[in-house]
Amino acid sequence: MASRKTSHRIRENGDKYSVLLPTYNERENLPLIVWLLVKYFGESGHNYEVIIIDDGSPDGTLEVAEQLQRIYGQDRILLRPRAKKLGLGTAYIHGVKHATGNFIFIMDADLSHHPKFIPEFIQKQKEGNYDLVSGTRYRGNGGVYGWDLRRKLISRGANFLTQVLLRPNASDLTGSFRLYKKEVLENLVERCVSKGYVFQMEMIVRARQLNYSVGEVPISFVDRVYGESKLGGNEILSFVKGLLVLFATT
Amino acid sequence: MTKLLQWLLGVSLLVAVWALVTWDLLDLSLPDTYRDVAWPMPLYLLVSFGCYSLATVGYRVATFNDCEDAALELQQQIKEAKDDLKRKGLKM
Ligand SMILES: Nc1nc2c(ncn2[C@@H]2O[C@H](COP(=O)(O)OP(=O)(O)OP(=O)(O)O)[C@@H](O)[C@H]2O)c(=O)[nH]1
Ligand SMILES: [Mg+2]
Numbered sequence: 001m002a003s004r005k006t007s008h009r010i011r012e013n014g015d016k017y018s019v020l021l022p023t024y025n026e027r028e029n030l031p032l033i034v035w036l037l038v039k040y041f042g043e044s045g046h047n048y049e050v051i052i053i054d055d056g057s058p059d060g061t062l063e064v065a066e067q068l069q070r071i072y073g074q075d076r077i078l079l080r081p082r083a084k085k086l087g088l089g090t091a092y093i094h095g096v097k098h099a100t101g102n103f104i105f106i107m108d109a110d111l112s113h114h115p116k117f118i119p120e121f122i123q124k125q126k127e128g129n130y131d132l133v134s135g136t137r138y139r140g141n142g143g144v145y146g147w148d149l150r151r152k153l154i155s156r157g158a159n160f161l162t163q164v165l166l167r168p169n170a171s172d173l174t175g176s177f178r179l180y181k182k183e184v185l186e187n188l189v190e191r192c193v194s195k196g197y198v199f200q201m202e203m204i205v206r207a208r209q210l211n212y213s214v215g216e217v218p219i220s221f222v223d224r225v226y227g228e229s230k231l232g233g234n235e236i237l238s239f240v241k242g243l244l245v246l247f248a249t250t
Numbered sequence: 251m252t253k254l255l256q257w258l259l260g261v262s263l264l265v266a267v268w269a270l271v272t273w274d275l276l277d278l279s280l281p282d283t284y285r286d287v288a289w290p291m292p293l294y295l296l297v298s299f300g301c302y303s304l305a306t307v308g309y310r311v312a313t314f315n316d317c318e319d320a321a322l323e324l325q326q327q328i329k330e331a332k333d334d335l336k337r338k339g340l341k342m
Contacts, residue, residue, distance in 0.1 A: 031340055035331040064342070071338045111324065143315025156310045160303060166253055220317035222324055248254045 016047040017122070018101035018182075021109045022091040023052060025059045028226035029110050034068050034077065036115040044119045051078045052109075053095045055085040089199050092189050096182065104180045110224040113177040117219050121179040124215045131184045131212035134170050134204060135177035135219035142172075146223030158239060162201065165247050168208050170216060173201040174239075177219055184212055197235065198242025209250050268292065 019037060023030055034050060041048045054062045062081050069077040080098050082091070096104060105121070107113040117135060125133045136142050138159060147155070162173055174197045180188070187210070192202045207214060251259075271288040274280055335342075 028342070031335050031342065032328055032331045035335060036327065064340075067340050071335075071340060111328075114320065114324065138310070141315065143317045143320075145317040145321040147314075149311070152311045152314045153307070156307050156314065160307050160310070164303075165257075220315070220320035222317065222321050225324075225328075246253075248252060250252060 014047075015103060016049070016101035017041075017103045017105055017118075017179075018095075018099035019048060019050045019105040019107065020092060020095040020099070021050060021052050021107065022088055022095070023054045023057060023061050023065075023109045024085060025057045025061060025227055026109045027057070027059045027061045027064050029224070030061055030064050031068060033107075033109050033111055033115070034072065037118075038072060038076070040115040040118050044122070046119075046122060047101075049076055049078055049099070049101060051080055051095045051098060053091045054079070054081040055091065056081070056083050087195060089189065089192060089195065092185070096186055096189065099182065102182050104182050104185050105178070106180065106185075107177045110227060112221050112224055114220065114222070117177070117217060120217045124217050125179055128213065128215050130215035131181050132204075132207055133179040133215040133217055134172060135175050136170070136172035136216045137175060137219060137221045138171045139216060140218035142218030142220065144221045144223070154236065158236075158243075162243060165243065166205055166250070168205050170204050170208075170214050172216070173204050175219070175221070176200045178203075188212075194242050194245075195238070196242075197239055198246075201242065202246060205246050205250050 021030070021033065026033075030052070037048070037050055052065045052068075054065060056062075062079070065077070065079050065081075069079060078098060080095060082094060092106060103122075103125070105118065107115075113135065121133045121135070124130065137144055138156075144152070144155075159171075159173065162168070163171075166173075184207075188203050188206055191206050192199060194202045204214065268288060268291060270276060271280065271284055274285070332342075
């Protein structure tokens with residue numbers, strides 16, 4: 001009885017959550033992440049849609065996405081593909097344009113971000129009417145799986161340096177599991193120019209600059225099981241460059 | 251004000267105070283002990299900040315949560331999801 005009341009109230013308040021899933025060669029991960037999203041949104045009773053933004057993946061991700069759409073319905077799974085790989089930043093801009101929710105979830109499609117945290121994000125957001133809620137690997141029960149000592153050291157070191165230089169009001173700047181009010185995301189994403197990891201960092205640093213309120217939810221980050229990392233290469237160098245640019249401009 | 255400017259402002263303030271005391275630029279005829287304490291101060295500050303940084307990062311690396319349970323749960327759910335999706339007619 002009590003639970004029926006809750007879900008009724010949730011439906012009445014009219015909030016809708018659009019989940020943006022940018023994909024590039026995520027054929028194996030996409031069905032799994034969508035399955036988990038459907039599971040947890042189904043359990044919590046929130047209204048939602050999943051927007052898949054595939055950038056012409058050569059591995060046939062889009063074809064899998066079409067199958068998922070057939071299984072779960074066109075009102076739940078929206079496909080907004082682009083012809084070629086244009087990067088994450090513009091993928092979000094593209095996705096937001098088609099979002100019908102008043103809240104937007106941004107997460108990776110590679111299963112590093114687990115949908116089980118979604119209800120916690122939503123609850124946190126309501127608690128303080130936050131403009132954005134950011135998942136954090138560095139606080140509370142947050143953490144990682146599959147990282148060796150070297151990667152932990154780099155991650156913690158980079159995070160410390162960033163905290164010292166930028167004093168952002170968030171503990172995890174490069175994480176990309178976040179919940180935004182739609183207009184906040186639209187406003188932020190227009191201002192951000194960086195690529196890769198730095199893009200996520202710029203989003204939250206500009207959020208501080210614009211006096212948006214930020215809540216945090218501890219999350220566990222499990223390294224991708226399937227597929228390859230796309231951000232690779234000289235990550236550290238571009239991170240430091242991006243950090244210095246933000247240091248000088250925000 | 252950008253973070254860079256805030257830092258420059260902060261550092262120049264510190265340097266100014268330090269120079270004032272070390273060379274007694276305002277002719278306040280401060281006791282010698284002030285100068286003796288002041289002049290190696292930048293080095294002390296740098297070294298202690300360095301130690302603080304190393305200790306903090308070291309501690310945080312050592313206490314970085316390993317989410318074994320989360321990984322196990324995910325593996326379990328991947329199996330469950332694959333079975334269910336196959337039943338729903340997904341061809342991988
Ligand atoms: N649409 C689109 N999606 C992208 C692009 N690059 C990466 N992605 C997706 O963005 C998400 C994050 O990319 P990842 O390669 O996992 O980056 P990462 O998490 O830093 O790297 P890993 O350590 O391998 O997980 C994944 O869902 C990718 O499929 C792109 O250019 N376009
Ligand atoms: Mg990833």
